[in-house]
Amino acid sequence: MRALIALVIVCGCSRDIIPVVPDGFAQGASTAAADPTFQVVARVAGVKDPLPVGGADVAFADLATSLDQAVRRSVPPRHDNVLTVELIAGDASYKDTRFSVSLVVRATLRLRFGDTFIAQKQVVCRDGAIVAPEKAARVIWSCMTRIGQDLGGWLEDLPQ
Numbered sequence: 001m002r003a004l005i006a007l008v009i010v011c012g013c014s015r016d017i018i019p020v021v022p023d024g025f026a027q028g029a030s031t032a033a034a035d036p037t038f039q040v041v042a043r044v045a046g047v048k049d050p051l052p053v054g055g056a057d058v059a060f061a062d063l064a065t066s067l068d069q070a071v072r073r074s075v076p077p078r079h080d081n082v083l084t085v086e087l088i089a090g091d092a093s094y095k096d097t098r099f100s101v102s103l104v105v106r107a108t109l110r111l112r113f114g115d116t117f118i119a120q121k122q123v124v125c126r127d128g129a130i131v132a133p134e135k136a137a138r139v140i141w142s143c144m145t146r147i148g149q150d151l152g153g154w155l156e157d158l159p160q
Contacts, residue, residue, distance in 0.1 A: 018058055020144070035079055037080045041082060044086070050063075051092055066141065070145045071085050075155050078158075081118065083108070084108045086106045086107075089104035099133055101126070101136075103124070103140075108120045
């Protein structure tokens with residue numbers, strides 16, 4: 001409860017703060033965990049967390065954690081590599097019963113030892129639904145899982 005109060009004070013708003021991944025929704029095996037030498041590092045860079053929704057009094061929190069879970073569920077492990085996934089842009093809005101979200105991530109693959117650059121990719125996801133903003137976490141989660149799937153396909157296409 002203290003964390004939520006602190007979050008409201010920090011963001012300076014009286015918005016409802018909603019986690020992106022509903023309880024129990026993101027549970028599942030991670031393919032990335034199959035190789036302990038593979039790391040996924042997700043972080044927010046250039047986006048407010050919690051992400052405010054224009055036109056509504058809600059904001060979505062725990063973006064880095066949610067992105068981390070979505071990516072880990074979809075990417076194949078790469079031995080002795082580190083995949084850094086940064087949420088570099090994001091926007092959410094609610095207008096005329098429609099919730100819309102846009103997310104942009106930059107993924108960078110490096111060797112675990114020596115930090116040698118291997119490849120980089122930018123992925124964009126836009127999604128929307130006719131849903132109340134308080135129930136829109138599933139729309140953001142859906143976008144994040146598609147980002148994970150896109151990154152998984154990208155990694156599979158890279159030479160080992």
